[in-house]
Amino acid sequence: MSQIDSKAVFEYLQGLQARIIESVELVDGKTFLHDGWQRPEGGGGNSCMLEEGNVFERAGIGFSHVIGSKLPPAASVAHPEAAGRQWEAMGVSLVFHPRNPYVPNVHMNVRFFVAKAPNKKDISSQHLGASQGGEADFSQTAQQVRQEKYNEANTGTAPNDDEDIWWFGGGMDLTPYYGFKEDCIHFHRTNKEALSTFGDAYYPQFKKQCDEYFHLKHRNEPRGIGGVFFDDFNALGFEQSFALLRAVGDAFTQAYLPIVQRRKDTTYGEQERDFQQYRRGRYVEFNLVFDRGTLFGLQSNGRTESILLSMPPTVKWRYDWKPEAGSAEATLMTDFLIDKDWV
Amino acid sequence: MSQIDSKAVFEYLQGLQARIIESVELVDGKTFLHDGWQRPEGGGGNSCMLEEGNVFERAGIGFSHVIGSKLPPAASVAHPEAAGRQWEAMGVSLVFHPRNPYVPNVHMNVRFFVAKAPNKKDISSQHLGASQGGEADFSQTAQQVRQEKYNEANTGTAPNDDEDIWWFGGGMDLTPYYGFKEDCIHFHRTNKEALSTFGDAYYPQFKKQCDEYFHLKHRNEPRGIGGVFFDDFNALGFEQSFALLRAVGDAFTQAYLPIVQRRKDTTYGEQERDFQQYRRGRYVEFNLVFDRGTLFGLQSNGRTESILLSMPPTVKWRYDWKPEAGSAEATLMTDFLIDKDWV
Secondary structure, three states, X not given: OOOOOHHHHHHHHHHHHHHHHHHHHHHHOOOOEEEEEEOOOOEEEEEEEEEOOOOEEEEEEEEEEEEEOOOOHHHOOOOHHHOOOOEEXXXXXXXXXXXXXXXXXXXXXXXXXXXXXXXXXXXXXXXXXXXXXXXXXXXXXXXXXXXXXXXHHOOOOOOOOOOOEEEEEEEEEEEOOOOOHHHHHHHHHHHHHHHHOOOOOXXXXXXXXXXXXXXXXXXXXXXXXXXXXXXXXXXXHHHHHHHHHHHHHHHHHHHHHHHHHHHOOOOOOHHHHHHHHHHHHHHHHHHHHHOHHHHHHHHOOOOHHHHHHHOOOEEEXXXXXXXXXXXXXXXXXXXXXXXXXXX | OOOOOHHHHHHHHHHHHHHHHHHHHHHXXXXXXXXXXXXXXXXXXXXXXXXXXXXXXXXXXXXXEEEEOOOOHHHOOOOHHHOOOOEEEEEEEEEEEEOOOOOOEEEEEEEEEEEOOOOOOOOOOOOOOOXXXXXXXXXXXXXXXXHHHHHHHOOOOOOOOOOOEEEEEEEEEEEOOOOOHHHHHHHHHXXXXXXXXXOXXXXXXXHHHHHHHOEEOOOOEEOOOXXXXXXXXXXXXXXXXXXXXXXXXHHHHHHXXXXXXXXXXXXXXXXXXXXXXXXXXXXXXXXXXHOHHHHHHHHOOOOHHHHHHHOOOEEXXXXXXXXXXXXXXXXXXXXXXXXXXXX
16 A cells, blocks of 8 residues: 555545635634534544524534554454554534525544554654543443454454555535435535545445445435545555545535535525424434434543534424425425435 | 233223323323324334423333344343244333423333243234234344344243243433533432432442433433433333333323423523523433434334434524633533532
């Protein structure tokens, strides 16, 4: 595999966070709070939050960088040979909850993981200013699930101690409260075009993975109209895989902000607002019951407020509620939250 | 062990649900919606809900009765010898979210589980009107966790095929938004007195178990001011163990409703209402991330709307919020949500 450059990824991710914040502040008119934090076990982050904005009721975007001295087998599902190695994980994650119910909610995440080759020098973190502390406290439940996969995957291949093990992951997905075909098409088309440089196979593959991941099993409902999602990605070598990550990260503002501009001044009333808050309950249910990143973070002594950047500002639950047949609210379920090719 | 009487427990639980509903309707002035349902795999329930009441913004109380033909090892942690048996589970569970922030939230649950002796006749369910369907779809994750405990516990003791295996479980806990010592003392004293008939050891033991269970690890916060919690209880033989369950169930209205009467007309403003909705976020986090019953239900194809009777009507999240030192909101944390003997 090609030589990796963690520093370049680190700098890209920090820059991406800054650029997204700048664009969102231009749209909203209000500025983000910046909250830097250090992780006692090694690493740290920068959690940025805009609350009670003009356009966004709660918009969180976090950068985090975590270093560990010894990767638990549980954390190396796809690469069991990485167990025990020094490791480094970094990413940018965002969830934006707009105020106007006609503006869809959005989620985006881009991340990089590396398990350092033991025969090479230690991960150099001087550019990060972070200590190399102990390993994370991986939860028993996640560990058991992953241990099983590890056992399946561990076919006895000897690791190459001279090579780093690394991969990229990420994606974005859109969750409207009121559906507009042109918005869905725009969001998916932007993602498809961003990936097209790397071949035509990636968009359909990543779209499918997105639909599968963001599915609420207990409701048998998709979370939204999907997007793209990938993990464990290193198929193109470091340079081109990193370029693919950047293509997705860089496409975010173009995929989402034009939709915000188009819908943010739409007139709405109590009914739309109520439906938005009811649907946000599904977002909470997905993130707290199913989302691997959220559960892993909460169960492994992560920084709770940074993990829960994704929570909506206001949410409502009510018993066994169903929209009136034929209403705009019913149409969301029948015409948008379905398995569909948007482009 | 003494002869069990499932029918008597079934009738007690149905009666308890009816009596609590009657008492709450007297306090609120509005009536509950009754929603009966059948489980395709066997059993069913009655989910009752009062929404947008005068005193209660969302008050859910469910009765459920589930039958299975073959108990998975995963579901018989404390009694591995029960695996493979016909089984029956029944319970009443409630969570009440009052509108006035000065009225605390409350949770109560009483339940009975039995794994039938193979050498006796099948569980007779003619009094229940329920089919004896297939076993539940136990989730892989829960199964793995329990399988491990099963392996630990399975010391090779041969099961006695002539005896039913059964136990009771339950308890209640109080979650105030604004603390009042007399309310905490009343709630705990009522529980202590209810249990005193059975000896002085149960209240402190069940209080401790309650504090341990209703703890938000990711916040390092207790959910509320506690109460009592017990599980796998059959120590007194069927008659007296059932009597203990009834003592807890029957104590509920006396433990909670006088507090409601005392606080429901307290004047409050936007600030108290806001704090209440913020704190309700903790309730959501506990129930969706940690509560075993909720997770088990959602992951095992349970009836989602009945499981989520516990969700608050409205909730708010905001970033890294802390109450002003010395305020009533801060006092909740410093003087009430602490490890304390209230009686």
